[in-house]
Amino acid sequence: MTSTVADPGVDASRPLHPGLNLGPAHGAAHRDAEMVVFGFWVFLMSDLVTFAMFFAIYATAIDATAGGPGNAAITDLASIAMQTGALLASSLVFGLGTVAMKYNEGRAKVVGLLLASLALGLVFLGLEIRDFMHAAEIGAVPMRSGYLSAYWALVGLHGLHVAVGSLLIVAMVAQIGVFGLRADVKSRILRLGLYWHFLDVIWVGIITVIFLPGAFA
DSSP states (O other): OOOOOOOSOOOTTOOSSOOOOGGGGGGHHHHHHHHHHHHHHHHHHHHHHHHHHHHHHHHHHHTTTTTTHHHHHHHOOHHHHHHHHHHHHHHHHHHHHHHHTTOOOHHHHHHHHHHHHHHHHHHHHHHHHHHHHHHHTOOOOGOHHHHHHHHHHHHHHHHHHHHHHHHHHHHHHHHHHHHHHHHHHHHHHHHHHHHHHHHHHHHHHIIIIIIHHHHHH
């Protein structure tokens, strides 16, 4: 029988990050998980700066409709409500998946919750694509005005992030199937969860800045 000795440079008596239970026998992984999660937070903050730039561009272009469709013409509050419900539910289910992973509730449960989260994310994307198609049908295309260029850029950037996140969920499910829930896979899932929840925050900002003013214009 082999035994694993904890890294003497790590206080493994406590979890460095609340999303993982690696334990005293995984000292180096315990420390490395904290380092990479911190690095991922830095990445998310840089991504937040990118979104802030797009929000600022949108704010300066609100009145630049050039006689074309404005905010009210392209806002479908019922569709936005369904998109919001799907995205928030997806984030909740992903969170349940990370909790199941943390407490070692089994590979099948974690995979099932990740796939459910993926399905809800795809529902969100489907509804958003439908709204973009409707906007195109009424002539609200990016080339029509500065306002519409800013609208498509901001909402489309968020949608692109959701699409990338969906692909990453597929990748994580594949990694669980191949490697199981080993420490490095857990760390990747945890970081993907941070990314997925971050998109909720951005979406709430989009609702507040774009869709609510459009619905009540």
